[in-house]
Amino acid sequence: MRGALWVHGELTPEGGLAKISTEVATAARTVAAEAGLDLVGVVIAADPAAAAAELATYLPRVLAVTEPATADHAAGMIVGQRLAALIERDGPAFLFTGAGPEGRDLAGVVSALTGWGVLWNAVAVGWTDGRPTVRMSVFGGKLLTDSTFTGERGIVTIRPNVVSAEAAATPGTVEPTDAAGELSQPVVRIVERLEEAGAAAPIEEAKIIVAGGRGVGGAEGFTLVQELADALGGAVGATRAAVDSGWIGYSQQIGQTGKIVKPQLYLALGVSGAIQHKVGMQTAGTIVAVNRDPDAPIAEFADLIIVGDLFEVGRALLVELRARSG
């Protein structure tokens, strides 16, 4: 029997399939074709039907496991346990998942329960000598490494925006499957869900990010940042200084203690480009900066820098973009 490559299907808060999982599935399809591995998706949720059906447009076979506990309990530990037990039962060789917060929780749990190694934050995945090879960006982007597993089993987590999601030529089938094993780990109850006004799509997945730094000067300044993001169809990002000053929420922070992003366009307003921020955004496709200081560190790695007042330039840019979109 051929070994199998499993893809974990992550859910959106609405119960659909997370975008990252469509990318992971696409990457896994390429690896499985080269490696001659069977390809299987797994969705574990209180109501897995919608996400499983969506995942089946990318993969030939998807297991849908109904796990009622995730409806009102923190999902990572529960899904991780169920997945580890299914792995034990069915014996796949590899598991691919997303490298976002949910994927990290899951990969950490599955690794601890199976003893499998993890290659994380892949920026590319290939297949060499019977094993996956994973390219990772380390030391804040100063070095790229290629790694593999020492054994025949392992978990790979893949960063957002590494591959473009592409549906399979022929859709696959969804198989409702019983969960395996017991929930022996303690469950953590969700006592309340608090919606945060303005909470947007995760910035890790955004194709365009408009980011504000210390130069934006205050919470009001972020209105312009938001307007530019809206005009470009992108998301708002921020530096640690802007977040620590309380001008914008932590979930928008990019950099060493925030998120690592790889958008097509990174438009930086009043961002100096200190190393702690640079590590979070330097692999962006195109970097455009607006800064008063032509000698700011960001001038060294931006593709284009406009030397000037960010509010004057930003407002002029808004006019041009709005005129363009008609």
Add this chain to the structure above:
Amino acid sequence: MRIVVLVKPVPDPASAGERLGPDMRLDRAATPAVVNANDEYALEAALKLVEQHGGEVTLLSMAPSTATDTMRKALAMGATRGVLVTDPALEGSDLVSTVTVLAAALKSLEYDLVLAGADTSDGGGGLVAPGVAARLGLPYLSYAARIAPDPDAGTVRVHRIAPTGFEVLEAPMPSLVVCTQALGEPRYPSLKGIMAARSKEVTTRSIADLGLADDAVGGAAVTTRVTGTEKPPARGATKVVRGAPDEAAREVVAFLAERRII
């Protein structure tokens, strides 16, 4: 309350010298070590909790023996004591070994909460904390923006950062909480704190002390290995635009259109 904070010494991200040695492992001699920035947020959260509820904070690291220096820096912020698991056999440890060792070390400590940073600036995996929780069977509460223990009830509530807001989680203690920067900026060590840190207790433990065999962890038990490295491609030259805002804006739009971004 008794709180254990997981602390990792990492190569200073502000230094330019981070590199792998010929053995494809981190060349620790090449750069000075600092406390991982996200771990400082976890430590700050722990210090605030014991200020509020009483108790003590123990730092736990797995690192080379030189890490006592880095640990003193964290002790200067106000932690009570440090425990350093260090052993030549741990050289070359991967994620699986790290989780095994930290879980074993925690078994020998008493605590109500284990706090960890969201990830590290060198590895950046963010996988150790969920692994340790699963190994020890601890309730796992990740990505905390707020931590509110109720010592009388023996429970802890955490605001977990979720895609559309927060999930308010509740679990019995002891449990493991992953901290984020939203918990508040770490304090600077005071001169008094720095002086006091010199005489604080730092215990070192070998893997034999933890009841682990030499070949169960470290280089002898790796599950992954680095096969090659490459310098990332350099970005092209920077185009500099000066001039009136509306002209500059038109240039940006033309530049983005040329690159098919808009």
